[in-house]
Amino acid sequence: MLQFLTSGESHGKCLLAILAGIGKGLFIDNQEINRDLARRQMGYGRGGRMTIEKDRVEILSGVDNKGRTTGSPVTFRIPNRDFKIDTLPVVTRPRPGHADLAGVLKYDRRDVRDILERASARETAARVAVGSVCKQLLRKRGVEILSHTLAIGGVEARRTPRNFRDLRSRAEKSPLRCADPAAARKMVQKIDEAKKAGDTLGGIFEVRIMGISREILADRAFLARLTSGIMSIQAVKGVEMELISGLGSNQPQIFLRGAMKPLATLMKPLRSADIRSKKSVSAAVERSDVTAVPACGVVAEAMAAFVTSKYCIERFVGGNLCQTFL
DSSP states (O other), X not given: OOEEEEEOOTTXXXXXXXXXXXXXXXXXXXXXXXXXXXXXHOSTTOOTHHHHOOOOOEEEESBOTTSEEESSOEEXXXXXXXXXXXXXXOOOSOOTTSSHHHHHHHHTOSOTHHHHHHHSGGGHHHHHHHHHHHHHHHHTTTOEEEEEEEEETTEEOOOOOSSHHHHHHHHHTSTTOOSOHHHHHHHHHHHHHHHHHTOOOOEEEEEEEEOOOHHHHTOHHHHHHHHHHHHTSTTEEEXXXXXXXXXXXXXXXXEEEEEEOOOSOOSSOOXXXXXTTOOEEEOOOOOOOSOXXXXXXXXXXHHHHHHHHHHHIIIIISSOHHHHHO
């Protein structure tokens, strides 16, 4: 059974991911993983962390000397340049809308730092590494996945190509991964306004999957898993799904639209309460993006690829997707 586990903190030494059940014989292209990691870091409105980290993956186990999977778990390591967790101050002022308060209550902690370092969306870099391998696997069966930005801060993209490959090409050329240039310009203005106001913006991204058989599309359990995978991403609060038959090609497509809330870390913080003194205070301020909707689309690609690969292994292959695909 395909499964993955991530570990590591935002400002720890590194992020780790273990992908088990991928089977043997798949050549893993490290450069493709690195390209996806770079795509996750891009996007107008990202914060200072993206100028520090230059994410690159190191595969520690699970591949032979020719870069092919051996059947054992594959371990990925992504170093953090900004490693300073041992020197960061204690945090006692949780941010409304973040995992801070729920985490310290659940795990009985006295320092919010113990929660926010793990709950940070920095963790999604590990997911992207895992998902990139799954995309490489699915491509061998003609399954392609893309994402693009549909809306940020209330500005909606209205002129997006219907053709799969044209849409992907246009989205990847945009600083906001938005295929509608006019809408993208308005989004940039909104982001600049929010940054000046110390605010953050949410929005909507769309993931499209092409090449899935109609047999799989008819399985509601698979569609439910896709929805759950997208909802597992930090700050995603809603998912909409649409099934398209034969649009832009002879193959059906799945459209997944995810709604990402505005980020909880504000430069002009909301009111909170100190977890030790219980006094009313302003919430803690951490380094943050103004918006991360374009990056969230890349993470959603990874989750869609993982869920699709996992489903195919369980239903059709009996444990080794690679042996059937290669």
